[in-house]
Amino acid sequence: xxxxxxxxxxxxxxxxxxxxxxxxxxxxxxxxxxxxxxxxxxxxxxxxxxxxxxxxxxxxxxxxxxxxxxxxxxxxxxxxxxxxxxxxxxxxxxxxxxxxxxxxxxxxxxxxxxxxxxxxxxxxxxxxxxxxxxxxxxxxxx
Numbered sequence: 682x683x684x685x686x687x688x689x690x691x692x693x694x695x696x697x698x699x700x701x702x703x704x705x706x707x708x709x710x711x712x713x714x715x716x717x718x719x720x721x722x723x724x725x726x727x728x729x730x731x732x733x734x735x736x737x738x739x740x741x742x743x744x745x746x747x748x749x750x751x752x753x754x755x756x757x758x759x760x761x762x763x764x765x766x767x768x769x770x771x772x773x774x775x776x777x778x779x780x781x782x783x784x785x786x787x788x789x790x791x792x793x794x795x796x797x798x799x800x801x802x803x804x805x806x807x808x809x810x811x812x813x814x815x816x817x818x819x820x821x822x823x
Contacts, residue, residue, distance in 0.1 A: 685731075690750050693799070695733070698744045698758055699791040703784050707739040708776050716772060717742070717765060724764050730757065745795070754792045762786045 684693050702708055709717065714737040721744065725732045730752075734745040748757045766785045770777050776785065 685747070685749070687749055687751070692750045693747070693796075694750060695745065695747045695795045695797075696754050696757065697791075697793045697795050698746060698754075698761070699741060700758065700762060700789070701741045701787045703780060703782055703787045705740050705787070706779065708779050708785070709737060709739050713769065713773055713776070714738070717769065720765055720768055721761060724761055728752070728760060754794075758790045758792065762790075 684691060686692075717737045718735060721735060721737075722732060724730070725746065729749055731747040732744060733747065734743075736743045744761065746757065748754075752760075769785060777783070
């Protein structure tokens with residue numbers, strides 16, 4: 682991970698994402714979990730996301746992911762959940778029978794932005810430093 686670039690942006694945006702199967706149903710067996718891990722990696726590659734760490738449990742998913750600034754965190758989750766649901770049902774149609782509502786994933790999710798070196802305190806100090814006229818030069822963030 683680290684600082685990445687697009688045509689118009691320099692960024693380091695990392696998110697810890699968590700979501701669950703609808704009704705917190707334990708419908709993800711070993712083979713489904715292995716398939717989802719591979720599938721999440723493929724989705725990430727297609728959308729230029731970078732997965733640092735992930736764990737697919739029977740009743741919830743954890744993904745530590747970096748995404749370009751053109752994707753809001755809600756959109757990242759929507760992409761991961763919608764594509765994975767469609768592909769999971771296609772490969773394992775028996776799961777659909779267990780999910781009586783027709784949806785595999787619950788509507789909600791958890792997201793937290795995460796930083797390695799640049800923490801909230803570093804940003805506060807950096808912004809406060811900009812106001813200090815006694816300093817001869819501007820500090821660099823990256």
